[in-house]
Amino acid sequence: MRIGIIGSGVAGSLLAEGLLGAPGQEVTVFERVAEGEHAEAGTGLNLGPNALKALRLHNPARHAALRAVSLPWNRWTVELADGTPLLDLDMLEVAEEPGVRIRWSELYRVLRAPVAGATRHGHALEALEEDTAGRLVPVFRRPDGSLAREGGFDLLVGGDGRYSRLRALAAGEPVPEQLGLCIYRLLVSEADDCPFDDYGQWFEGANRLLAFRVPGNAVYVAGTFRIFGDTSIPDYARRPVYQRALFTPSSGQPSPAVTWMLERIERHFDDIHWARTQQAPILRHAAGGRALFLGDAAQAMVPTLGQGATQAIEDGVLTAAILRAGGDAEAVARLRDPRVAFVRDLSRAASDTILGTDPVAGTRKKGEPPFLDALRRLYTEVPERV
Structure with missing residues (x-):
């Protein structure tokens, strides 16, 4: 055969x-x-x-x-x-x-x-x-x-x-069936000061960050947020200020883990891979x-x-x-x-x-x-x- x-x-x-x-x-x-x-x-x-x-x-x-x-x-x-x-x-x-x-x-x-x-x-x-x-x-x-x-x-x-x-x-x-969600992915290298290790998720409303360490002193970070319908990812969403607002709690004080991720997302924004969930x-x-x-x-x-x-x-x-x-x-x-x-x-x-x-x-x-x-x-x- x-x-x-x-x-x-x-x-x-x-x-x-x-x-x-x-x-x-x-x-x-x-x-x-x-x-x-x-x-x-x-x-x-x-x-x-x-x-x-x-x-x-x-x-x-x-x-x-x-x-x-x-x-x-x-x-x-x-x-x-x-x-x-x-x-x-x-x-x-x-x-x-x-x-x-x-x-x-x-x-x-x-x-x-x-x-x-x-x-x-x-x-x-x-x-x-x-x-x-x-x-x-x-x-x-x-x-x-x-x-x-x-x-x-x-x-x-x-x-x-x-x-x-x-x-x-x-x-x-x-x-494909579009779920009206954007998911973006980022690999952060040189993560000595990362305040977490194993698989974690952090929510602000329906907006979610997911992250964990991987070998080589790196951290994988993924963000998910609603975009609704079959539309493409809007340009305004692909901006650091918008992403910070999505994951900042109403109290205005994110946890150390979320603070660390938001800082790295802004620092490495051009390295993000964007996709729609389907x-x-x-x-x-x-x-x-x-x-x-x-x-x-x-x-x-x-x-x-x-x-x-x-x-x-x-x-x-x-x-x-x-x-x-x-x-x-x-x-x-x-x-x-x-x-x-x-x-x-x-x-x-x-x-x-x-x-x-x-x-x-x-x-x-x-x-x-x-x-x-x-x-x-x-x-x-x-x-x-x-």
Whole structure:
């Protein structure tokens, strides 16, 4: 079976590693960017305990490698912008092991290293064709502008993210649902004086700051605020004075943590990455099962519980196990789609406090048994066998 993986991101790299050396399977990964171009990509992220459980069960070498270059996610705290505490959750109350906090660049490095020999860089998917046997033939654009055809594949896997070119070509562009939220991200380096460490959230009304330390003496900061409807992010919102006003409590005295973040946001404002929060319909496969989608290519979701990359990890290792056992795209859908639907629904429900629910009442509900039971299910229900 000839398998082509479009994109060497989280799901694509883990799938390739899980299939390399499998009898009867030939695997090639096609990556759009040049080798090393992602070396300092992105900012930081947290991976949920379920990602680590999936790796521990199905790829213990990657589990150990990620632990070695990350910080543990042990606690989840929530406060108001003035420092009033609302939630302090020990992750081991709802999980079997901690999650992790890591830089995107380190995550890419650790996951891509085992599949470097099977990866062809500088291959941007341009079109799809079919050969005489009915197999999909990907057509790639190379950096010099020329086109490359790599022959027919029995299965093409889209691990090429939220704006998946493979999904667009095989099934049409998905129509995203805009949530009327802006989220911006910043990686602050040289953070010796940062007054916090582990995963925290701070609310002023529906406006939320989220932050945590990552390795390399850096801090990841994300801000979220309402923009309403399908509109773009207004220019007036992309100004330091506006952002300071969003997160300054009515008392006028932000907590030390919020004060520190606001000062760094102003100092590094030009380095902020801005985006609108959206989700897209789940689509697991197309083209009669010849195209399979994983991670954000299949299930782009709201980032509230940090399950985007986490579910990509589940996708990658579990899909590898299914394909090694002789399963197909339908088998992947049967295992993954109900799980992903639950995760998406829970992430959307957990977004209530950034969508207008009173942050005090909404956060306190997250410390009660129904939500904690849902978190426990999220963090522990990873199958050992497929």
